Amino acid sequence: MFPRPIETLSHRTQVLYKFALPIALILWLLPLLAVMLTSIRSPGDINAGNYWGWPTDFNLIENYSAIFTQTPIFKYILNSFKITIPTVAITLFLSCMTGYALAIYRFKVNLWVFFIFVAGNFVPFQILMVPVRDFSVQTGLYDTITGLVLFHSAFQAGFCTLFMRNFIKALPFDLIESARVEGVGEFKIFWYIVMPLMRPAIAALAVLIFTFIWNDYFWATALVQGDQAMPITAGLKSLNGQWIAQWHLISAGSIVAALPPVLMFFLMQKHFIAGLTLGAVK
Amino acid sequence: MNLATPQSQTGFAAWWKQHRFKIIPWLFLAPGLFMFTLYVIWPIFQSIWISFYDWDGLGDPRFIGLANYRELWQDDGFYTSLKNNVIWLVLYMLAVPAGLFIALFLNQTVFGIRLYKSLFFFPFVISQVVVGLVFAWFYDPSNGILALIFHAFGGTPPAILSDENYVTYGIIAAGLWPQIAYCMILYLTGLNNVAPEQIEAARLDGAKGLRMLWHVILPQLRPATFIAIVVTVIGALRSFDLISIMTQGGPYGSSRVLAYYMYETALSEYGYRMGYGATIAVILFLIMMVYISFFLWRMYQQEK
The missing domain is CATH 1.10.3720.10 (MetI-like)
Incomplete structure (x- = not known):
């Protein structure tokens, strides 16, 4: 192991390390801790400029109920779920199949098709913005949840195909060979033999895509205008414009917006990191 | 008992058996590739094309050649x-x-x-x-x-x-x-x-x-x-x-x-x-x- 395990070093170093850890963590997460504390401050504290000291009163319930009753934040959160969950499902559906096709079958343009997916996944969003927006306006998908879901599913298919293809490629090919010899049809092989083995990949991508789409801000501003389809990211930005310097409300809103992906990460940590670090070892 | 040999199969079945490995990958690819082309690949070319036009997003685009690039050069x-x-x-x-x-x-x-x-x-x-x-x-x-x-x-x-x-x-x-x-x-x-x-x-x-x-x-x-x-x-x-x-x-x-x-x-x-x-x-x-x-x-x- 590198660096040298701390247990093998002097007692003094070990104690020092045990103190350094929480201090480093507090400094690292200071922005988040400050937001949490401020989300329960009273307006009086904010007006008095007490942003950093201990709050004089705790307005946990007042602040959080204020954002839910006085603003459409609940609607934004609901929209975010309505956008994120179908996107995850559709992307996984598309990329299980594309990944399978590119990993299992040999055909002339295989590598080219694969590279198109990989390259497309890296392009800047702006090169797509004008045509995608125009297409959405013309098909009536502009300013709708469906419009965002369709775009996100298509775009994320690039990354997911890369991931799935490499994952399936690492599976033992003999499995498929012997199934073919037994006379099992190609679609049955996909569904009954390969799909069950893809569960870890599906779980990893599901959490990753959930986080990516939940946190998307650019497409939410490019393809949505009104409250009816606006997700929490763009919603928070528009609320920020209305709540000038009401930091207790902005903080409470930020916490609410950050909560779902944070929970997702904690519940599915292993899969999340497996997805993110694909290719970091080999 | 049916002792069908490949020769005795006719029409679609025989054709399918011969060509399936060429067709099946494209069946798997079709939905994903279609969506990806529609929303990612094709818009890249459209954007390049639009960059030669003067367009407000609503009216008719007007072709202006490299004028946008020339303007960018001095912007x-x-x-x-x-x-x-x-x-x-x-x-x-x-x-x-x-x-x-x-x-x-x-x-x-x-x-x-x-x-x-x-x-x-x-x-x-x-x-x-x-x-x-x-x-x-x-x-x-x-x-x-x-x-x-x-x-x-x-x-x-x-x-x-x-x-x-x-x-x-x-x-x-x-x-x-x-x-x-x-x-x-x-x-x-x-x-x-x-x-x-x-x-x-x-x-x-x-x-x-x-x-x-x-x-x-x-x-x-x-x-x-x-x-x-x-x-x-x-x-x-x-x-x-x-x-x-x-x-x-x-x-x-x-x-x-x-x-x-x-x-x-x-x-x-x-x-x-x-x-x-x-x-x-x-x-x-x-x-x-x-x-x-x-x-x-x-x-x-x-x-x-």
């Missing part, structure tokens, strides 16, 4: 954005060594270290909108924490986000926070997979500390470093959210980058100049293409 806003993109690219790279540093710090097995690792990773999970709001509040010159620190030392706090000289650096600092977390997790996974025998062998040879890191560990972390650089470059060139949240490109457009400038030109109160916006996007795309080509080339070498 100060474009050069400011380009310069900021370069600053972003260079400074964002700090996330790679910083991520490595934190990963080395956390690569221990003491009690509770797993929780520490996941908490350190937190900034990457939350939305950049939230990161932007929090840092904007940090920089607030009247009551932000930065102001408090300056007051404590008797100084006057700079108004980071409304000062042309500091604004881009202020935003980059906010962007580095989640990016460092990302690089850290890549390196933690990489460190987990470093061959222990090699470390022991090097220790027996008397290698330690920085020399060990440089000659033994880093070569083994190369895949992690490669991915960290790729995602950091892409992240730097995609920077949009933080600028939109923290400054909207201001003051006086001094914190714009190409991604934001494109959006502002094509789709904001400054007007709906889709053609000109597409032109900026094409330039950004070409810059990104350098990295994409490099990435694909490397992948191609590995696939061979």
